[in-house]
Amino acid sequence: MPEDKTKKSLKYSLYDGAAYAVMDGMTSTFLTPFAVALNASVSLIAALTYVPQLAGAFSQLIVTRLVDFLKDRKKIVVFSSFMHAVLWIPLLLIPYVSPNKKYMIIVYVSIQTIIVQIMQSVGNAWLGDLIPKYERGKFFGARNKIVGATSFAATIAAGVILNYFSPVNPFIGFSILFFVAFVSRSISGIFKARMYHPEPGIEHAEKFSLADFVKRVDKTNYGHFVIYITLFKFATYIASPFFALYMLRDLNFSYLQFTILAAAELIASFIAMGIWGRIIDEKGTKHVLYMTGMMAPLIPVLWLFSGNFYYLILVEFFSGLSWAGFNLSASNFIFDAVKPENRVRCIAYHKFFEGSAIFIGALLGGYLINTIPSWIFISSIPFVFLISGILRLATSLAILPTLKEARLIEVDIGHSFFKRFLSIRPSEGLVFEVLGEYHKVKEKIQEVHEYIKEKAKSKTDKKEADVYAKRLLKFIDKEIAPKKERHDITDMHEIEHITEEIEKGRKIK
Numbered sequence: 001m002p003e004d005k006t007k008k009s010l011k012y013s014l015y016d017g018a019a020y021a022v023m024d025g026m027t028s029t030f031l032t033p034f035a036v037a038l039n040a041s042v043s044l045i046a047a048l049t050y051v052p053q054l055a056g057a058f059s060q061l062i063v064t065r066l067v068d069f070l071k072d073r074k075k076i077v078v079f080s081s082f083m084h085a086v087l088w089i090p091l092l093l094i095p096y097v098s099p100n101k102k103y104m105i106i107v108y109v110s111i112q113t114i115i116v117q118i119m120q121s122v123g124n125a126w127l128g129d130l131i132p133k134y135e136r137g138k139f140f141g142a143r144n145k146i147v148g149a150t151s152f153a154a155t156i157a158a159g160v161i162l163n164y165f166s167p168v169n170p171f172i173g174f175s176i177l178f179f180v181a182f183v184s185r186s187i188s189g190i191f192k193a194r195m196y197h198p199e200p201g202i203e204h205a206e207k208f209s210l211a212d213f214v215k216r217v218d219k220t221n222y223g224h225f226v227i228y229i230t231l232f233k234f235a236t237y238i239a240s241p242f243f244a245l246y247m248l249r250d251l252n253f254s255y256l257q258f259t260i261l262a263a264a265e266l267i268a269s270f271i272a273m274g275i276w277g278r279i280i281d282e283k284g285t286k287h288v289l290y291m292t293g294m295m296a297p298l299i300p301v302l303w304l305f306s307g308n309f310y311y312l313i314l315v316e317f318f319s320g321l322s323w324a325g326f327n328l329s330a331s332n333f334i335f336d337a338v339k340p341e342n343r344v345r346c347i348a349y350h351k352f353f354e355g356s357a358i359f360i361g362a363l364l365g366g367y368l369i370n371t372i373p374s375w376i377f378i379s380s381i382p383f384v385f386l387i388s389g390i391l392r393l394a395t396s397l398a399i400l401p402t403l404k405e406a407r408l409i410e411v412d413i414g415h416s417f418f419k420r421f422l423s424i425r426p427s428e429g430l431v432f433e434v435l436g437e438y439h440k441v442k443e444k445i446q447e448v449h450e451y452i453k454e455k456a457k458s459k460t461d462k463k464e465a466d467v468y469a470k471r472l473l474k475f476i477d478k479e480i481a482p483k484k485e486r487h488d489i490t491d492m493h494e495i496e497h498i499t500e501e502i503e504k505g506r507k508i509k
Helices: 003-027 031-037 042-070 073-086 088-097 103-130 133-165 170-193 210-216 221-237 240-250 255-283 285-295 298-302 309-337 340-371 381-402 445-456 459-477 492-507
Strands: 409-415 419-425 429-435
Touching: 003 103, 003 133, 003 170, 031 042, 031 103, 031 170, 031 240, 042 073, 042 103, 042 221, 042 240, 042 340, 073 088, 073 103, 073 170, 088 103, 088 170, 103 309, 103 340, 133 170, 133 255, 133 309, 210 340, 221 240, 221 309, 221 340, 221 381, 240 255, 240 340, 240 381, 255 285, 255 309, 285 309, 285 381, 298 309, 298 381, 309 340, 340 381
Parallel strands: none
Antiparallel strands: 409 419, 419 429
């Protein structure tokens, strides 16, 4: 892959992300308030989440056929970006042309979701081929920081616009928001069109059907991941569509207060994204997914204790920290666990189940809100928050321990005359690496002890960890006398000698 083209493409990807973030900041948080302003019912607000998600889920069934037919992921992504942009115009016109046809919001948003879901499945596979494997956490952390900062600024601007026009006519504010979304999404498409498109190698792809995927889903690490995300998103979207309704209708927050809460979450995401990215590159995706998978269930429960605006700013800040790590680790896990040639198909099937789960979750949440009496709370919505939190936690406790790390992790175990690294590879287990030019220093055996100790906590990995520990300690104790305090590994005979010594270390039982 040409290095200069790759660098330029990743730069354009950052610009694309910033343009996308303007659209997202102007719209994603404010679609539900738009429906509330049109006096939409609870059922319609729930449908605004679950109908588009169901439509998007079923669109995934044609993604692989679309790629096989067109053979060009770039054309699909660029065309989808411009189509997505155009669809903000009819949404903008609803209050003026058909204010009584509130269901048209669902129609337009559903079409948008179909386009976006197709674009994400294909675009993620494309981006995965562009980014060097062990820089994904760093790149996506940096990209998401840019997206987060831009989205934050756009969200604040959107809130100010709505708050300014709400005493006169709130739909003027929404019209401005949707028009800016149209322009920024078009700019995003322009940057996508300038990105380099490497050959995907689809001729080596395995052509397995959705039914085949389901048959194998409980037998593979990626299958366990899909099960986890599917159930977690189901639990999440029992409550997710109704936070805006709860704030605007039950707590009587203004558009400005609503925007500040959304901004608190975005600020936290911006701060956390780079940190989570570095942790992913150093310790692996499962490590972050496990941490944030335990944090996210607390979010809806924290909403039960108070409706105080300043308290909820702290809750939303915690929400931003949690979801930043969860979403970043989940997206990286897909790249790490799936072969490049199978990414489009695997991502499409993953999106199908995720969209279906969101549909069922939001449908159930709307039903529960209309059925459960309020009792001790000001409405039935907090009960739905509680149910969502419990189900999220149960899902994480049941399934997260079954996931295995899907990326190489390197642990520095000190120096002889060459640098030693303990590498955990999903397909190879534990191996040793020799890298570059280094200095002789005291071996840091304690680091490895701690790593193996952590690995041994899992019942499924305990025996394996014991074997690795014995091999590792024997290998470290094996003396390979250094010729120099500082040694450049350039001589082929030296490299062959080192390789032989490492192989002996590997074979020790």
